[in-house]
Amino acid sequence: MAQVLEFKLPDLGEGLTEAEIVRWLVSVGDVVAVDQPVVEVETAKAMVEVPCPYGGVVTARYGEEGTELPVGAPLLTVAVGGTGTEGASAPTAAQTTAPAPSAGSADAAVSSEYSGNVLVGYGTAGPVARRRRVRHESPATARTSAPPVAAPVAAPAPAPAAVPAPSVVAGGGHDGPVPVISPLVRKLARDRGLDLREVRGSGPEGLILRADVELALAVLERPVAAQAPARAVAPAASAPAPAVAASSGERVPLRGVRGAVADKLSRSRTEIPDATCWVDADATELMAARTAMNAAGGPKISLLALLARICVHALARFPELNSTVDTAAREIVRLPSVHLGFAAQTPRGLVVPVVKDAGTRTAESLTAEFARLTEAARESALTPADLTGGTFTLNNYGVFGVDGSTPIINHPEAAMLGVGRIIPKPWVHQGELAVRQVVQLSFTFDHRVCDGGTAGGFLRYVADCVEQPAVLLRTL
Incomplete structure (x- = not known):
């Protein structure tokens, strides 16, 4: 006898509380295997294929593509325990609302169709058969949860029991x-x-x-004063909006990656008293050093990897900038390792993958890791772990053909270094006017963790290493 089990959107980790349905991988009536991916969702961190811990026949799906669901909301229901054509049809109301069976053949059938793999929010033991319940949703939840797409046969009748x-x-x-x-x-x-x-x-x-x-x-x-009028007009909120409002422009929901970026940048501007300083640097010697490295054979070294090496050495000299602020405790937390984030533009928007333990990596290792994470970002294959844990961010906006910017700190970090394009410019070199490869470096920092002297010292050291890469030898 088949039993209908409800699979809810699991906790996908990293504190995420909702996800948007991007693409259903199964339809009502399909037979699914244990741990088969059934839906692709987009969180604020990455695209994730969600596997179903039950094996059986899909009897209902909750939410259309584009719907945003909170963690714990129903995703789909699966009829498990049946065989052949019996399992392909939706169970009757009596089967759905039957009390939980005693330990016997029914329990064995359910556990045999249940995943032993751990999903966040789900254990490894077989689920206990239970009555289906009617959820009383708040208006906000009702707006985000679309009605289920039922199977063509009679849908199971819900039990009268309600969730308090x-x-x-x-x-x-x-x-x-x-x-x-x-x-x-x-x-x-x-x-x-x-x-x-x-x-x-x-x-x-x-x-x-x-x-x-x-x-x-x-x-x-x-x-x-502003709240009273809002309450006064609240009853009329359901009235049709004027025609001019409908034609005022296209409305694009802030959700998924775009919404996460908006939230993080807004929080950064709200909480962090940031300041920016910048300097022009002659990058001719750095470019020549990279050319010499690549001409010597072996894997090619990227310019971003060399800039990353300079950053981690600068942070070793100015550890105040590799920190975060615990606002509740009013403490500055200096972090022991440098996990270097870098801004990457993708078709889904701006993401910041993180190179873990960047301070212990060579230029070759950094080049390979930057390439791997960039490719994963373009393929929407980054995991939440790839996008979290950063302590400092390097933003190479020169790839967009611009010279300068005032970076917004990637909350909850304390600083970000921005690098503009490297282009030929007139420059005084050894007392004479010459054409040199010049780059603008901009540095935004949290003024709570340090003062301008520290920030200026960091930026000047980075500029010195760009202009004279041999300066790095003193700290190697």
Whole structure:
């Protein structure tokens, strides 16, 4: 006898709380195997194929392509335990709502169709057969969860049992444990002084999402005078908008990678008191050194790898800049290793892959790792681990044909070095006017971790190494 099991969007790690359905890999009525990828989703970090831990027949899919779902929301249902044509049809209501069987043949059938692999948010033991429940969704959740695409046969009738909504005290808060699973959401609320007990969650079973916290903060920070008119016109919010609003321009949702970039850059500008300094440097000798290295044979060395080597040596001399700020504890945390991020433009938007332990790598190793991560970024194959953990970012915007910029710090890092294009320019060299290969270096830093003297010293050392690569020999 087949049993219908519900597969929910698992926790994909790295504190991610939602994902957008990019492409369904299965249809209703398809037979799926244990751990077969069933859907491709896009998180704020990467594209991920999600495997289903059950084997059986797909009876329903939740959400169309382009729909954004929170972690824990239903993805699909699978009828498991049946064989042949019996398993290809949706179970009856009696089968779906039957009580959990005792330890016997039914349990064995379920566990034999269940994955032993660990998925984040799912254990390795077989699931217990259970009644299907009706979820009472908040309006926010109802907007993001599209109705399931049911099988052509009769769909299972849901049991009358309902999931109890979290109790609410006066003022909209929760009475009891606060339903938050994301440490990022907790930290955001703590840093901004928001009591999570006063926030109503819009996620599954009242789960508080980042969007709920940001909405609550926006309401709290809005001037009192501005709140009253908003409440007065709230009943009319459902009225049709004027025709001019519909023709005011194209609206592009800020979600996926674009939304993650917007959130991170906005947070950087909001939290970090940044300052920028810059200097022009004669890169002629650096370019000549690279040419000599590549002419000597062996793997080619990239210019980005040489700049990365210069950065890690500069950070060894100025460790204040390889740090982060713990705003809650009011402490500067100096980090022991350099994990170097670099900006990469992809068809999906700007991403920052991270080269782990860059300070221990040679120029050849850095060149190979930059190439690997860049190719993975273009193929949308970067993992969340490839995109997190950076302590300092190198941004080579010269590839876009521009000379200078004022980089925005990649939160929660403390600094970023920007490199413009290297082009021939008039330059005074050894007391005479000459045409030299000149580059502009711009450096943005968190003024909380150091003052201008430290930042200037770092940038001057980088410029000296660019102009005279032999300077590096003193620190090798």
